[in-house]
Amino acid sequence: xxxxxxxxxxxxxxxxxxxxxxxxxxxxxxxxxxxxxxxxxxxxxxxxxxxxxxxxxxxxxxxxxxxxxxxxxxxxxxxxxxxxxxxxxxxxxxxxxxxxxxxxxxxxxxxxxxxxxxxxxxxxxxxxxxxxxxxxxxxxxxxxxxxxxxxxxxxxxxxxxxxxxxxxxxxxxxxxxxxxxxxxxxxxxxxx
Amino acid sequence: xxxxxxxxxxxxxxxxxxxxxxxxxxxxxxxxxxxxxxxxxxxxxxxxxxxxxxxxxxxxxxxxxxxxxxxxxxxxxxxxxxxxxxxxxxxxxxxxxxxxxxxxxxxxxxxxxxxxxxxxxxxxxxxxxxxxxxxxxxxxxxxxxxxxxxxxxxxxxxxxxxxxxxxxxxxxxxxxxxxxxxxxxxxxxxxxxxx
Amino acid sequence: xxxxxxxxxxxxxxxxxxxxxxxxxxxxxxxxxxxxxxxxxxxxxxxxxxxxxxxxxxxxxxxxxxxxxxxxxxxxxxxxxxxxxxxxxxxxxxxxxxxxxxxxxxxxxxxxxxxxxxxxxxxxxxxxxxxxxxxxxxxxxxxxxxxxxxxxxxxxxxxxxxxxxxxxxxxxxxxxxxxxxxxxxxxxxx
Amino acid sequence: xxxxxxxxxxxxxxxxxxxxxxxxxxxxxxxxxxxxxxxxxxxxxxxxxxxxxxxxxxxxxxxxxxxxxxxxxxxxxxxxxxxxxxxxxxxxxxxxxxxxxxxxxxxxxxxxxxxxxxxxxxxxxxxxxxxxxxxxxxxxxxxxxxxxxxxxxxxxxxxxxxxxxxxxxxxxxxxxxxxxxxxxxxxxxxxxxxxxxxxxxxxxxxxxxxxxxxxxxxxxxxxxxxxxxxxxxxxxxxxxxxxxxxxxxxxxxxxxxxxxxxxxxxxxxxxxxxxxxxxxxxxxxxxxxxxxxxxxxxxxxxxxxxxxxxxxxxxxxxxxxxxxxxxxxxxxx
Numbered sequence: 001x002x003x004x005x006x007x008x009x010x011x012x013x014x015x016x017x018x019x020x021x022x023x024x025x026x027x028x029x030x031x032x033x034x035x036x037x038x039x040x041x042x043x044x045x046x047x048x049x050x051x052x053x054x055x056x057x058x059x060x061x062x063x064x065x066x067x068x069x070x071x072x073x074x075x076x077x078x079x080x081x082x083x084x085x086x087x088x089x090x091x092x093x094x095x096x097x098x099x100x101x102x103x104x105x106x107x108x109x110x111x112x113x114x115x116x117x118x119x120x121x122x123x124x125x126x127x128x129x130x131x132x133x134x135x136x137x138x139x140x141x142x143x144x145x146x147x148x149x150x151x152x153x154x155x156x157x158x159x160x161x162x163x164x165x166x167x168x169x170x171x172x173x174x175x176x177x178x179x180x181x182x183x184x185x186x187x188x189x190x191x192x
Numbered sequence: 193x194x195x196x197x198x199x200x201x202x203x204x205x206x207x208x209x210x211x212x213x214x215x216x217x218x219x220x221x222x223x224x225x226x227x228x229x230x231x232x233x234x235x236x237x238x239x240x241x242x243x244x245x246x247x248x249x250x251x252x253x254x255x256x257x258x259x260x261x262x263x264x265x266x267x268x269x270x271x272x273x274x275x276x277x278x279x280x281x282x283x284x285x286x287x288x289x290x291x292x293x294x295x296x297x298x299x300x301x302x303x304x305x306x307x308x309x310x311x312x313x314x315x316x317x318x319x320x321x322x323x324x325x326x327x328x329x330x331x332x333x334x335x336x337x338x339x340x341x342x343x344x345x346x347x348x349x350x351x352x353x354x355x356x357x358x359x360x361x362x363x364x365x366x367x368x369x370x371x372x373x374x375x376x377x378x379x380x381x382x383x384x385x386x387x
Numbered sequence: 388x389x390x391x392x393x394x395x396x397x398x399x400x401x402x403x404x405x406x407x408x409x410x411x412x413x414x415x416x417x418x419x420x421x422x423x424x425x426x427x428x429x430x431x432x433x434x435x436x437x438x439x440x441x442x443x444x445x446x447x448x449x450x451x452x453x454x455x456x457x458x459x460x461x462x463x464x465x466x467x468x469x470x471x472x473x474x475x476x477x478x479x480x481x482x483x484x485x486x487x488x489x490x491x492x493x494x495x496x497x498x499x500x501x502x503x504x505x506x507x508x509x510x511x512x513x514x515x516x517x518x519x520x521x522x523x524x525x526x527x528x529x530x531x532x533x534x535x536x537x538x539x540x541x542x543x544x545x546x547x548x549x550x551x552x553x554x555x556x557x558x559x560x561x562x563x564x565x566x567x568x569x570x571x572x573x574x575x576x577x
Numbered sequence: 578x579x580x581x582x583x584x585x586x587x588x589x590x591x592x593x594x595x596x597x598x599x600x601x602x603x604x605x606x607x608x609x610x611x612x613x614x615x616x617x618x619x620x621x622x623x624x625x626x627x628x629x630x631x632x633x634x635x636x637x638x639x640x641x642x643x644x645x646x647x648x649x650x651x652x653x654x655x656x657x658x659x660x661x662x663x664x665x666x667x668x669x670x671x672x673x674x675x676x677x678x679x680x681x682x683x684x685x686x687x688x689x690x691x692x693x694x695x696x697x698x699x700x701x702x703x704x705x706x707x708x709x710x711x712x713x714x715x716x717x718x719x720x721x722x723x724x725x726x727x728x729x730x731x732x733x734x735x736x737x738x739x740x741x742x743x744x745x746x747x748x749x750x751x752x753x754x755x756x757x758x759x760x761x762x763x764x765x766x767x768x769x770x771x772x773x774x775x776x777x778x779x780x781x782x783x784x785x786x787x788x789x790x791x792x793x794x795x796x797x798x799x800x801x802x803x804x805x806x807x808x809x810x811x812x813x814x815x816x817x818x819x820x821x822x823x824x825x826x827x828x829x830x831x832x833x834x835x836x837x838x839x840x841x842x843x844x845x846x847x848x849x850x851x852x853x854x855x856x857x858x859x860x861x862x863x864x865x866x867x868x869x870x871x872x873x874x875x876x877x878x879x880x881x882x883x884x885x886x887x888x889x890x891x892x893x894x895x896x897x898x899x900x901x902x903x904x905x906x907x908x909x910x
Contacts, residue, residue, distance in 0.1 A: 011258045018254075018262045022269040022461065029276055030457045036280035044283060098575055098875050125574070125875070127360040127714045158749065167718045169745055213556055216411040217500045264468055268461035276457060294460040294507060298500040300412055359678070359712035365406045366568035366711070370686065373560030377552045421893070539893035540698050547696035550645050550689075561690050565699050566889055568707050572866070572882025575875020 045077075052107025052116040053079040053087040060089060067185055074185050085110050092182035096174040097122065098129045104175070106182045113147040117179065129171030139165050143179065153180040199320050202328030204386070209332035209372075210379040214300040218292045219333055220368040226349050229337025231285045232292060233330020235278065237323065239270045239296050244310040244322035251311045263306045264297070271297045301325060339371050390521045393514075397525035399573040403501055404533040405566055410501030414534060415559055419545070424538035428531030430492040432524070434474060435502050438467050439523035442506040443516055463506050468497045501530055537566065596694070599846075600654030602795045606786035607661055607841065613769045613779040614669070617723035621669030622775050626661060628673050632680035633660035640689045647693075655694045659683055662702035665776020665837060666881065667709065668720045670735065675713055679705040699888045700848045703881050710881070720772040738773045739766065740832045743824055744877040752821045766831040776837050783836040796844040799856040804839040805830060807864025815872065823872070835867065838880035848888045855894040862887045 045061050053060075056079035067074045075091040089107045103121040108114060117140050119133045131137040142163060143151075153176045154160020155169060164172035208214045215236070223229040246266050254262050275293050278286040286293065296302065305325055310318040341347055344362030346354035361367040403409045413427060442463050450456050475493045478486040496502060505526045509519040540562050549558050614622040637656040641649040651657075663683050667676065683705030691697040710717045719735040737745070739760040746756035761771045769779025776783075790796045808829055815823040829835065834842075843849060843863055850859045863883045870879025 007255070010255050014254050014262060015258050015265075018265050022265050023458065026269055026272050026276075026457060026461070027455075029273055030455075033276040033280040037276070037283075040280060040283040100575075125714060126363055127357045127712075167715050170748055173749070213415060214412065216415060217408050217504075220411060221408040261465070261468060264464055265461065268464050272457060272460050275460065291504060291507060291511075294463075295409075295500045295504060297460055297464050298498045298503050300498050303498060360714065361568070361708055361712040364571070364711065365408070366564045366571065366708075368408070369560045369564030369567055373557045373564060376560065377557045380557075381552060421896070536889050536893065539896070540889060542896065543698055543892035544691070544696075548692040549696070550692050553690055553692075558690065561686060562698065565687070565704060565885070568704070568711065569699075569882055569885035569889060571707070571711055572870050572876060572879055572886065573874060576869065576873045 048105050048118055048120060049077050049079060049089040049107075051118045052089050052105050053077075054109075054115060056081050056086050058083075069181060069185050074182060076186070087115055088186060090182040090186055091120065092178045092185075094174045094178035094181065096170070096177050098124050098168065098170045098174070102132075102171075102174055102178060104132075104178050104182075106179055108183070108186050111147065112149065112183065112187055113145065114143045114179070114183075115145070117143050124168070124171045128168040129165065131165045131168065132171060132175050137165075139163075140175070148180070148183045153183065195317065195320050198317060199324040202321075202324035202326070203331060204328075204379070204383055206325075206328075207332055207379065208301045208325055208329045209336075210376050211383070212301075214304060215329060216372075217295060218299060219336060220365075220372060221292050222289050223333055223337035223340055223368065224363050225341040225345070225347075226334050226338040228285070228288050229333035229335075230330060231282075232289055233326070233333040235274050235289070235293060236296055236299060236302070236329055237326025238274055239267065240302055240305060240326040240329075241319055241322035242270045243267045243302060243306055244318040245315065247306045247310040248313060248315045248318035259311065260303075260307070263303060263311075267302050267306065268297045301329060336368075336372055336375060339375065340367060343367070343371070390518070393518065393521050394525040394528075395576060397522060398529040398532060399570065400576055402529045402533055402567075402570055403505065403526045404530055405563070405570045407504070409504040410499050410530055413495060413499055414537065414563070415556060419538065419541045421535060421538040421542060424534040425531075427492045427495075428527070428534050430496060431499065431501065431530055432527035434467070434471060434493070434496050435505055435527045435530075436520060436523045437474070438470050438502050439506050439509050439519050440516070441466055441470065443509060443514075443519045446510045459507070459510070463503055467502055467506070471497050501526070533566070537563065540566075596653045596655065599795060600658050602790065602793045603658050603841070604654065604661065606789045606795070607658075607665070607776075609782035609785045610665065610776050610779060610837075611661070613782045614665075614775040617769060617778065618669040618721060618775060619724075621721060622664075624673070625667060625669050625671060625676060625775060626664040628676045629664035629667075629680055630657055630660035632677045633657070633663065633684050636681050636684040637689070640685060641693070645689065645693070650694070653694065656684060659688070659702045659705075662776070662841060663705050665841070666702060666706040666774050666834065667717065668773075669775045670719070670721045671709075671716055675709060675716055678712075679709045682708045695847055697847060698891065699885055700842055700845050703842060703885050703888075707881050707885060720774070722772055723770055723778065736772045738832065738877070739771050739828070740871070740877040743828070743832075744871075747822060753824055754821065757824075763827055763831060766828075771832070773832070774834065774837075776841075777834040780831050780836055783840055787836075787840045790840070790844075796840075797853075797856070799853055800844050800849060800860045801839040803857050803860025804843060804864045804867075805835070807861045808835060808868055811865060811868040812872075815868075829868070829871070833871070833878040834880040838863070838867075838884055842881075843884050843887075848891060850891050850894045850898070852895075852898060855891075855898045858894055858898060859887050859891065862890065 042061060049060050058080040060077035060079045063078050065076050067076065072093050077089040078085055079087045079089065087107055087109050089105055091103065091105050093101055093103045095101055100123050101121070102119070102124065105118050105120055106114060107116050122130065122132065124130045124132065131139050134140060152160040153162065155162050155164040155172050155176060157164065157169060158173070160176065162172065162176055202208065206212060209216070209219050218232050218236070222232045243266050247263060271294060274296070278293065305321060309321045313321070338348055340362045342358070344358045344360060344367060346352060346356070346358035359367070362371060397403065401407060404411065404414055445462060445466060446459065450459060450462065471493055505523055509522050512522070514522055541559060544558060544562070553561070611622070611626065633656045634651050638649045638651050641647050660680065663679055667679065683701040687699055687701030687704030688694065688697045718741070720738055722734045722736045724734065742760050743756055747753070765771060767780045769782065771778055787801060791798060809826045812823065812826045812829045816825050843860065850856050866883035866886055867879045870876055870882055876882070
């Protein structure tokens with residue numbers, strides 16, 4: 001097989017053909033995968049909500065509403081069963097983490113009791129602050145079933161009821177800060 | 193060269209990571225666990241085999257001067273395919289590997305094999321070469337990921353065998369460099385002995 | 388303030404090389420002499436900044452505008468490859484001296500994943516144009532800093548008796564690891 | 578290869594006897610520190626020091642004998658010094674297994690991977706220490722309370738260091754004067770009555786060692802003084818600007834590893850610059866990075882990191898900062 005010569009026409013033509021076929025193929029694949037990608041994203045969100053809220057049968061992601069607090073945005077995902085509110089998952093944040101922002105999802109029952117909490121994003125130190133994640137330790141379980149009206153969302157060192165993670169008071173404080181922010185917003189009009 | 197030799201060279205004698213020192217960014221970046229290493233290795237293998245295949249087919253139709261840009265487009269297409277497919281069907285792994293998936297496109301192994309092998313050899317040899325190099329790469333990543341997971345998290349393929357944490361430095365950047373450094377020494381020793 | 392955070396974060400805390408592993412190939416391959424690594428750092432800075440700027444505009448006004456963000460990888464790498472060629476041609480004409488200094492490093496940059504990595508990261512982090520440029524410059528400085536320190540260390544290592552099996556690349560990785568270990572100290576500064 | 582390294586970039590000729598004399602003097606200078614640690618921490622200090630020293634010696638011997646196939650040179654005392662320094666940089670209730678890992682990393686990675694004494698660019702004891710700090714953050718940051726001589730080891734009562742308390746307090750928005758009431762006074766810090774790694778607590782003992790090293794001409798004053806001066810000036814400025822948000826310079830000097838680092842670790846011949854000008858740059862760099870990490874970073878203490886980072890700059894400093902009389906540099910590549 002002889003190599004094609006590098007004339008201007010052949011070069012332009014080749015590059016054009018290659019790019020054309022490539023984009024056509026990608027365009028097709030994009031159309032095919034568009035649905036599954038959207039689904040998996042939704043599933044991820046639903047999954048995060050499912051972890052912190054008892055059983056529900058609606059699609060909280062579709063009924064999401066937002067509230068701007070302390071220079072950030074909180075997202076509220078109302079979970080309903082048979083049309084009745086069973087809980088709200090609040091995606092909340094704190095800027096006081098040991099190394100930057102922390103995003104967590106807190107599930108509140110309608111009366112403000114914390115049902116469960118999961119960590120969405122964090123950059124805390126492995127082995128210390130990252131113990132706030134469920135797959136690292138059971139630390140965050142202590143919030144479950146507590147109502148902030150009689151459970152002070154502060155570490156014991158600051159006069160609250162939360163036992164800090166060993167050697168990670170700052171991360172623990174930040175975590176409480178995020179939960180507290182979600183709770184206050186939820187009680188002050190975040191409940192729908 | 194027999195096809196068996198063609199296939200097996202990627203594992204030890206010409207292992208991309210341990211011997212040729214190619215594709216180091218993803219090697220270090222994603223190997224916090226064995227499964228991540230394996231996933232990345234297989235994704236790269238797919239791109240390697242497919243781009244080798246296509247390039248060896250069309251090689252005679254591509255003028256020399258636009259060879260490299262054409263190769264890059266072909267490779268980038270397959271990378272994007274991997275990206276889309278992973279995002280759709282294995283989103284968890286996709287999130288873990290993150291930026292390193294699009295970066296397969298600049299992985300020197302892929303362009304290197306296209307240029308050095310597929311553009312000169314037959315279709316069959318090119319596919320075999322792609323498989324050999326790719327799986328060798330996957331093996332290297334899985335080993336490094338395994339070592340880092342064992343030392344850093346006290347688990348292997350997600351199965352935990354000690355309580356609590358391991359030596360956390362191994363899941364972080366410094367541990368990646370150090371573990372790879374000593375692994376290279378080890379592989380070189382083995383290679384020398386079997387040579 | 389926002390820009391200061393970008394700068395410090397990119398240079399020290401999340402150093403592109405020592406914490407994120409972009410551009411390890413040239414790091415291990417090129418940086419055995421201080422002078423060549425300064426040349427490499429210069430060339431990378433040049434391409435990285437221009438590439439980030441161009442890809443930023445492309446992403447915003449073409450890819451996002453027409454809903455074809457899935458073409459990101461393919462367009463970005465083409466832009467970078469073309470840019471490297473272009474820079475080479477222009478440099479040759481405009482500043483032969485600079486071309487002499489950077490020339491041999493330019494072709495290598497196409498496959499330096501730091502350039503593509505920074506371009507994609509700038510888009511992902513949702514910076515504006517100025518932010519993206521600052522981000523690119525800081526990452527280039529971070530890359531250059533690590534490269535030059537490393538080259539100095541490797542010049543030193545050339546003069547000592549490294550054990551046989553450790554010579555060359557393995558010891559380079561150990562040094563990189565220890566350097567990354569030292570840089571961990573900057574954690575949490577921003 | 579002969580007994581000890583002959584081709585090395587920094588101290589050019591190392592004779593066995595000089596290394597021995599040198600290391601011997603360093604060990605003597607460390608004795609007061611060791612004594613005070615034992616006084617405050619008791620058994621813990623003894624166990625930690627013995628474990629670190631013995632394992633450093635054993636690893637050095639094993640690696641030299643079986644992996645590098647050279648004649649072991651553990652009698653030169655350098656592994657002994659590394660062991661003691663490692664022990665000085667860790668809490669006295671650290672589990673023995675972790676100390677052994679630290680020793681292996683210090684000797685194996687930090688020193689022997691480079692071919693042994695004279696070749697290593699980074700201070701081995703610090704490599705071991707920082708490796709442990711990042712690998713075992715919980716164990717490495719719970720310090721026993723100095724209860725006076727006690728024979729408890731791992732079950733000692735733990736508490737935070739003054740630096741840790743300060744950092745946390747400032748982080749929570751407390752004023753410095755309020756925090757000062759919770760931590761030992763400057764005088765107590767001076768003689769070592771505070772929590773911390775075993776070798777960093779007693780400024781008085783460290784200064785005693787410094788004077789001894791200066792008299793015996795083991796080290797010159799440039800590096801320690803430039804570090805101390807930089808930290809004093811930098812923290813002094815911050816303190817003058819806002820004394821309620823920044824601790825005073827004396828607090829910074831007396832706490833954490835500043836004196837230990839400046840006197841015993843930054844001055845390591847192999848990993849510090851050769852020229853006086855270079856020493857100043859190196860010392861100022863360490864001072865600046867230390868304060869940067871302490872005040873703005875996540876870690877309450879930054880001396881170890883600062884020394885390691887500046888260790889990395891030493892080859893550059895050595896090749897570009899040279900006394901004039903050395904004349905032009907001849908490049909051979």
